[in-house]
Amino acid sequence: MSNVGLLYVGAVLFINGLMLIGKVPGKSAAIINFFVGAMQVVFPTIIIAQSNGDPAVILGASGLYLFGFTYLYVALNQTFGLPGEGLGWFSLFVAFCAVGYGILNFTQANDPVFGVIWWIWAVLWFLFFLLLGLGKDSLTLFTGWFTIIVAHLTATIPALLLLSGSFEATTTNAIWMAAGGFLALAAAWFLGKRTAVSRASATAPA
Template identity: 75%
Template sequence: MPQQRRKDIPVGNVGLLYVGAVLFINGLMLLGKIPGKSAAVFNLFVGVMQIVFPTIILSQANGDPAAIFGASGLYLFGFTYLYVGINQIFNLPGEGLGWFSLFVAVVAVVFGVLQFTAINDPLFGVIWFIWAILWTLFFLLLGLGKDSLNDFTGWFTIIVAHITGTIPALLLLSGNYTTGPREAITLAVVGVFALVASYALSRRTSHKPNETSTVTQNA
């Protein structure tokens, strides 16, 4: 599979930049560094953006399957962040968000496979697989109440924010994004390192019981 360079700058790439930002904020929230209601505001901002942007893309797609496919995945994130924001503001339990995260994780695997087989973008295929892992952690933490995963998930969220959101978005926006087997393998290795680093960091992190409980219930 030859290396490819993408020069297009759709609005979805702008949205990806803010996916990195909101995941960074949510990771800090999970670690107890940012209060839930403070993080909720940014989640609502990005959630609305991730609903408006794909709607704009769909309205201009003219039946283009590639554009429709690209836009459809953005709604998964938009609804996630809106859900997080509403949960935090109204102090709602996190089980519903957790089970929705399982749905997102499964769909992310499908999107990742399609990036390899239909879109010919293996790097973004790996990005989708990393998102699938992250949203699975959200499911375990919130849907199944695995509170022991709180700090691990928080650190992994922070790292994933940048390796799957911030950095790819900046490369796309600057016209320097390239994809191919080499890039995909490199990111996969980085993803494994992120898991190991998150585990190591989580072993060092300590929280007051009330801080961890509040975050895991409402993240």
């Protein structure tokens, strides 16, 4: 994934997480989903067109479409008030592919950090599947907070490190990333419960 594209993945995931916890209206969030979704479709198309058939370049660009189509799907759903089941089942497809991209980063790209990042994304998109595809509304706040945290853990921070030339794809850093993923799950669960309790208290009769 391109460094610039990764940075804006962080931005759109952050906004979508805020949408899930009720801080940003859906139609407002749709705007950045349109912008980033279009970018994540146009950029890989250009990269593949100029790749001269290089399998490594094509593989590296191909994963961008998973993000681009997701964000465009979100944008259209929020703009036109469409049901989310289709996006949910597409998210299951993305989660499955993300597991594969993670394996390829370990075995072919020699980048264990992004191997772990792809697996964290697999967990995130699987949560989108549970929430939207299977209608598990009880996971809304948990998924929202996990999205917010993962936006920065797996996208914003790595993108800034890559852009500054400070990124190191070492096993040690991959272990730290994996630990961050587990902590993100725990923190999202705690924040989701806390948010639910706060809302229940706010709506309870005096």
